[in-house]
Amino acid sequence: RMAAAPPSYCFVAFPPCSKDGLVVFGKNSARPRDEVQEVVYFAAAEHEPGSKVECTYIEIEQVPKTHAVVLSRPSWLWGAEMGANEHGVCVANEAVVTREPASESEALLGMDLVRLGLERGATAKEALDVIVALLEEHGQGGNYYEDGSSCHTFQSAFLIVDRNEAWILETSGKYWAAEKITEGVKCICNQLSLTTKIDAEHPELRNYVKSQGWWNGDSDFNFSEVFSLADDHSACCSGRESLEKQGGDVSAQAMIDVLRDKDSGVCVDSESFLTTASIVSVLPQDPSFPCIHYFTGTPDPSRSIFKPFIFVDDVKLVPKVQSPSFGNDDPAKKIPRFQEKPDRRHELYKAHEWARSLLENDQDKGQKLMRIMLDLEKQGLEAMEDILSRTEILDPAEVVDLFYDCVDTELKFFK
Numbered sequence: 349r350m351a352a353a354p355p356s357y358c359f360v361a362f363p364p365c366s367k368d369g370l371v372v373f374g375k376n377s378a379r380p381r382d383e384v385q386e387v388v389y390f391a392a393a394e395h396e397p398g399s400k401v402e403c404t405y406i407e408i409e410q411v412p413k414t415h416a417v418v419l420s421r422p423s424w425l426w427g428a429e430m431g432a433n434e435h436g437v438c439v440a441n442e443a444v445v446t447r448e449p450a451s452e453s454e455a456l457l458g459m460d461l462v463r464l465g466l467e468r469g470a471t472a473k474e475a476l477d478v479i480v481a482l483l484e485e486h487g488q489g490g491n492y493y494e495d496g497s498s499c500h501t502f503q504s505a506f507l508i509v510d511r512n513e514a515w516i517l518e519t520s521g522k523y524w525a526a527e528k529i530t531e532g533v534k535c536i537c538n539q540l541s542l543t544t545k546i547d548a549e550h551p552e553l554r555n556y557v558k559s560q561g562w563w564n565g566d567s568d569f570n571f572s573e574v575f576s577l578a579d580d581h582s583a584c585c586s587g588r589e590s591l592e593k594q595g596g597d598v599s600a601q602a603m604i605d606v607l608r609d610k611d612s613g614v615c616v617d618s619e620s621f622l623t624t625a626s627i628v629s630v631l632p633q634d635p636s637f638p639c640i641h642y643f644t645g646t647p648d649p650s651r652s653i654f655k656p657f658i659f660v661d662d663v664k665l666v667p668k669v670q671s672p673s674f675g676n677d678d679p680a681k682k683i684p685r686f687q688e689k690p691d692r693r694h695e696l697y698k699a700h701e702w703a704r705s706l707l708e709n710d711q712d713k714g715q716k717l718m719r720i721m722l723d724l725e726k727q728g729l730e731a732m733e734d735i736l737s738r739t740e741i742l743d744p745a746e747v748v749d750l751f752y753d754c755v756d757t758e759l760k761f762f763k
Contacts, residue, residue, distance in 0.1 A: 351445075351500060352445070352538070353442070353443040353444055353445050353502050353538035353539075354378040354379055354380075354443055354538060354616075354621050355378045355537060355538050355613070355616050355618075355621060356375065356376055356377050356378040356379075356429070356440075356442055356443070356537065356538060356616075356623075357375065357376050357378075357535060357536075357537050357587055357607075357614045358373075358374070358375040358430075358440040358442060358507040358535065358536045358537070359372075359373065359374045359375070359507075359533065359534065359535050359587060359588070359591060359603065359606065360372070360373050360374075360507060360509050360514045360529065360533070360534050361532075361533045361534075361591055361598035361603070362514075362529070362530060362531045362532060362533075363531075363633065364531075364596050365531075365532055365533050365591070365592065365594070365595075365596060365598050366596075366597075366598040366599070367596070367597055367598060367599045368632075368736070369632060369633045369634060370599070370630050370631065370632055370633070370736070371509060371510075371511060371512075371514075371630075371631040371632075371633060372598050372599065372600065372602075372603050372628070372629070372630055372631075373438045373440075373507070373509045373514075373603075373627075373628070373629040373630075373631065374603040374604075374606070374607055374626070374627065374628045374629070375429070375430045375440040375507070375607075375626065375627050376607050376614060376615060376616065376623040376626050376649065377420065377429040377430060377440075377623060377624055377625045377626065377627075378538075378616040378621045378622065378623055378624070379422060379429070379493075379621065379622070379624040380493055380494075380495075380620065380621065380622075380624075381620065381621065381622040381624075383422050383424075383493075383494065383624050384422070384423050384624070384671055384692040384693050384694065384697055385420050385421060385422055385423065385429065385624045385625035385645065385647075386420075386421060386423040386645070386669055386670050386671045386692075386694055387418065387419070387420050387625075387643045387645045387657075387666065387669040387670070387751075388418070388419050388421065388670055389416070389417070389418045389419075389657075389663060389665060389666075390414075390416065390417050390419075390467075391416050392413070392414060392415050392416040392434065393413070393414050394412060394413050395410045395411065395412060395413070395414065397412070402426065403426045403427065403456060403457075403460040403464075404425040404426040404427060404456075404457050404459070404460050404490065404680075405454035405455065405456075405457070405490045406454060406455060406456065406486065408456075408482070408485075408486060411467075411468055414467040414468065415433040415434050415435060415466065415467055415468070415469075415470065416433060416434040416659055417431055417432065417433045417434075417463065417466045417467055418431055418432055418433075418641060418643075418657055418659070419431035419462075419463060419466070420625045420626075420627055420643055420645070421459065421463075422459070422494070422624075423670075423671035423692045423694075424494045424678070424680040424692065425457065425459055425460075425680065426459075426460055426463065427457055427458075427459030427460035427461065427462055427463040427464070428459055428462045428463045428466075429441065429459060429462065429625065430462065430625075430627045431462065431463065431466055431627070432466065432627075432629055432639065432641045432659075433466040433467070433469075433470075433659075434659040435469075435470040435471070435510070436510055436511050436631050436635075436639040437465075437466060437469055437470065437471060437472055437474075437475050437508070437509070437510045438507075438508075438509045438510070438627075438629045438631070438641070439462045439465050439466050439475055439506060439507070439508050439509075440462065440506065440507050440627070441458040441459060441461065441462045441504050441505065441506050441507075442458075442504070442505040442506070442507075442536055442537060442538050443458060443492060443502035443503075443504065443538060444502060444503050444504065444505045444518065444538055444539055444540055445502060445503065445538075445539070445577065446503045446520040446540065446575045446576065446577070447520075447562070447575060447576065447577050448503070448520045448521055448575070449501075450488070450489060450501035450502050450503050451487065451488065451489030451490075451501060451521070452489060452490070452491075452499045452501050453487075453489045453490070454489060454490040455486050455487040455488050455489035455490055456482060456483070456486050456487065456488050456489075456490075457488065457489075457490055457492065458488060458492075458502065458503075458504030458506075459492075461479045461482060461483065461488070461504065461506070462506065464478060464479065464482055465478050465479045465506070465508065469508075471510050471512075472508045472509055472510040472512075472513055472514060472515050473513070473515065475508050476506075476508050476515045476517055476526060476548070479506065479508075479517065480517070480519075480524050480526075480550070483519060483522050483524065484522050484550075487521070487522055488503070488504060488519065488521070488522075489501060491685070491686070494680060494686050494689060495686055496679075496684065496685065496686035496687050496688075503519055503520045503521070504519050505517065505518040505519065505536055505540065505541075506518075506519075507534070507536050509629075509631065510631065511631045511632065511633050511635060511639070512530070512633065513528055513529065513530045514528070514529040514530075514534065515527070515528055515529070515547075515548075516529065516534065516536055516541065516542060518540050518541070518542050518571060518572075518575075520575050522550070523550045523552070523553050523556055523557075524549065524550050524553070525542050525546045525548070525549040525550070525553060525571045526542075526546070526547060526548045526549065527542050527545050527546060527547050528547040528548075533588055533591045533592050533598065534588070535587055535588040535591075539572075539576065540571065540572040540575055540576050541572060542571040542572055543570045543571060543572055543573070544568045544569065544570050544571075546569070546571060554569060557574050557575075562574050562575075587606045587607075587609065587612055587614040590605075590606050590609065590612065591603070591606055599630075600628050600630050600640070600642060600654075600729055600732070601729060603628045604628055604642070604649070604654055607623075607626050607628065607649045608649045608650040609650075610650060615648070615649055615650055617648060622647050622648065623647060623648055623649060624647045625643070625644055625645060625646070625647065626643075626644045626649040626652070626654070627641065627642065627643055627644075628641075628642045628654055629641045629642070630642075630732070630736070632736060636741065637735075637736055637742075638658050638659070638735065638742055638747075639658070639659070640656050640657070640658055640732050640735070640736070641656070641657045641658075642654035642655060642656050642657070642728075643655055643657060643669075643751075645669040645694075645696050645697070645755070646696060646697055646700040647697075647700070647704075648704070651700075651703070651704055651707055651718070652700065653721050653722065653724060653725040653728075653758060654725055654728070654729075655725075655728060655751055655754035655755060655758065656728050656729075656731075656732050656750055656751065656754065657750065657751040658735075658742075658747045658750055660744035660747055660748050661744060662748060663748055663751070664748055664749045664751075664752040665752075666751055666752045666755050667695075668694060668695040668696050668755050668756070668759060669694055669695075669696045669697075669755055670694055671692040671693070671694045671697075672690075672691075672692065672694075674690055678690070695759065696755055696758065696759060699758075699759050699762035699763070700762065702762060703717060703721075703762050717761065720761055721758070721761060724754075724757060724758065724761065728754055735747075
């Protein structure tokens, strides 16, 4: 039996299920318990012809221009678990297991494809096209974890969202299928979910599965049935019901509540896995309003707070949620890889560890701290709601320090 994929959850809600003409996106990133995620921003950039870009394991051709991106990522790798770009595109990935073993050969990781899609796609569909073209050219493979003793490999699924539509993209090797979504609530998790509604696919997909004897060509083509290991494709998503119950009121707060829910299993805290970071994004369908992206930058959303980020020029960088850089001495970059594990904790992560131990060991103080934290979060959510309800255009100077200030305030409370 192959190793289980980490149980992350990704969601999107469209009007009329969501509030006020907003598309709401969210992800809980479930990863090995001790892994640190950082939140990093990269400005838009132009690149010389013939430039290369060094991804986690391989180098590929760079494009002439990359978009500004904000990413939540395991700090040892190049790509990201989830993030957004300046054009209001959000991408999150899921590790999935299919009947085809994932390659151990170093290629692009699913996480690299998240970042590449965001850097190169100005719409959800463009990001999808970028990801599948790179998959065709370079393939996917390599260790998903910072683990020198064993290679953990998975196939990838993606939720790709913009202000107008979303795409669910599921892959096995270089083969893929995708479904376009423009309404309702969708959830993807660590197993395949596409069935017979397929809006785009690899041109050779059906011939390939026929040649493997996985489909006879007569019955309806059902992607999950063809590619899943026996009985693996059940309805995975417990969080979807709670969002659907909101009946037209899915907001940032409602998405945050779903991501915090341990009883439903959406907020993972198990022997092997922990939700090591979370994101919620609010994408107004009216392009004159800014998209707002909330990041925790710390593990366990039920004990973390979601802090807002808005793309503006010269946005202030936040070193306190960035892990230390080890350059070429990083064990993740040396062959053989991962021979040791450096301390990758950033300042916010360390402060949050202290807060978590307080929550566990001193109920009264812990509860009091949590109330203060949630109050801080609520102020942020209300300030953002105010921005989205105004008629005048947002002054960039007002939000250039937004994420920086929220992290700073959080750190002060922990001290």
